[in-house]
Amino acid sequence: FSPEQEAQALRKAMKGLGTDEDAIIETLTKLNVSQRQQVLITYKSTIGRDLIDDLKSELSGNFERVIIGLMTSTTMYDVHELRRALKGAGTDEGCLIEILASRTNAEIRHINENYKLQYGSTLEDDIVSDTSSMFRRVLVSLAMGNRDEGTFVDEALAQQDAQALYEAGEKKWGTDEVQFMSILCTRNRCHLLRVFDVYRVIANKDITDSIKSEMSGDLEDALLAVVKCMRNKPAYFAERLYKSMKGLGTDDSTLIRVMVSRAEIDMLYIRREFLATYGKSLHSFIKGDCSGDYRKVLLRLCGG
Secondary structure (H helix, E strand, O other): OOHHHHHHHHHHHHOOOOOOHHHHHHHHHOOOHHHHHHHHHHHHHHHOOOHHHHHHHHOOHHHHHHHHHHOOOHHHHHHHHHHHHHHOOOOOHHHHHHHHHHOOHHHHHHHHHHHHHHHOOOHHHHHHHHOOHHHHHHHHHHHOOOOOOOOOOOHHHHHHHHHHHHHHOOOOOOOOHHHHHHHHOOOOHHHHHHHHHHHHHHHOOOHHHHHHHHOOHHHHHHHHHHHHHHHHHHHHHHHHHHHHHOOOOOOHHHHHHHHHHHOOOOHHHHHHHHHHHHOOOHHHHHHHHOOHHHHHHHHHHHOO
16 A cells, blocks of 8 residues: 555546546545545645545535545544534434444544534534434433443343333333433443343333334434444444435435445445345445446445
């Protein structure tokens, strides 16, 4: 890997008349995120221009969004997406839920630090001013990045938690959402998986079915996302991708975000879950749903 060579290749692809999009795709998708950051720095020091500015002036639309996403560090990409979800036209609740429910404590702490540096306000303050009621409280809880990340399962506590969830929902008229939030947003993964098993025995139904019947709207989506991420994160992302492309029209924001942010983390597993769940490959879904350079770059990120 030579950052100088890659920087020169990118410059060549954009210089003169017309842009060589294939060369840009080829160069950027063969590198990993830290190599792309090195190219960004080298481009400025050897060519004296800003690579992001050059790309923005040459590219457009969804293709541009993917390429700029690839050129952004992992944490800053999440920061920009959260900011767009909160401060764009209307609130993109799906984006807020997806990022906050799926990132690790360390990732969320980095997001918080960089969000504050970039925008001068805290992520928590922006969530509070842009969302409301119980949904707001769940997002704030997730944005603390304070989940127990151990692996210890306290059997007695698991029984207690499952019972508490049952009594907070199925058993009573109305729902005690705080109980759901405090258990689902703070306990460790292994413990929660045990809680879900016990819950099924007590309530005679799956925790996801209870959440669906007890909650609605954004709160329901948020708690379901937490449960799904605990059980099987790649399957959660496979579902996000499927929903972004099925039916009429494409939810490009979600499609781009998941493809860019998971490309180097768990894309192989996401592909496997996608095929197992929907009976079609992610590759063929993207192929049928997108076109042009946008399709080309997404297929490269998908691989296979």
